[in-house]
Amino acid sequence: MVVVPNVPSPWGEAAKGFFHIKNIEWHAVRLTYEICGEEGLGWTRWLQLVHAGLQGAPGFPAPVAKYLAKKYGYRSAAAGGYGTRVTRLLGMLATQLKYQREQNIHYYVGNSPTAADVYSATFIALFKNLEDGAEVSQFVEWFPGVTAEHVRAVLEHAARSALAPA
Numbered sequence: 421m422v423v424v425p426n427v428p429s430p431w432g433e434a435a436k437g438f439f440h441i442k443n444i445e446w447h448a449v450r451l452t453y454e455i456c457g458e459e460g461l462g463w464t465r466w467l468q469l470v471h472a473g474l475q476g477a478p479g480f481p482a483p484v485a486k487y488l489a490k491k492y493g494y495r496s497a498a499a500g501g502y503g504t505r506v507t508r509l510l511g512m513l514a515t516q517l518k519y520q521r522e523q524n525i526h527y528y529v530g531n532s533p534t535a536a537d538v539y540s541a542t543f544i545a546l547f548k549n550l551e552d553g554a555e556v557s558q559f560v561e562w563f564p565g566v567t568a569e570h571v572r573a574v575l576e577h578a579a580r581s582a583l584a585p586a
Contacts, residue, residue, distance in 0.1 A: 451536040462543035471499040514570035
């Protein structure tokens with residue numbers, strides 16, 4: 421079950437009650453929020469691409485970047501922290517995937533794909549520069565703190581998730 425941290429929800433509490441009554445094992449999953457929530461990997465990478473486009477660097481084209489900047493709350497003063505946050509999130513995801521692999525589990529949570537796997541595969545597409553011929557070593561240079569192992573783990577997971585049977 422996906423939960424939003426530090427936000428009590430009557431719907432979440434009701435769901436937990438149903439799981440308890442029916443003796444259904446469940447786990448709170450915060451990964452989905454870290455991947456696609458506000459300030460998650462997708463959101464932050466999106467803002468990185470907005471910033472790049474506004475600066476004339478490879479990213480969104482300037483008119484698109486201007487539109488998205490307003491829509492997604494871009495602040496130029498915060499732009500310096502986007503790379504650090506992306507680095508931390510990629511590291512966290514890679515650590516989770518490494519742990520899962522050590523348990524012989526091929527997904528973020530459990531033995532079958534979940535929303536976390538689908539969202540992860542979707543948002544990894546925002547790092548298209550790797551598919552366009554950038555080397556993993558270049559990516560590691562662009563995001564200090566991210567290791568080649570982090571990049572490979574997340575990309576391998578995204579590929580497996582995209583190919584997983586429904």
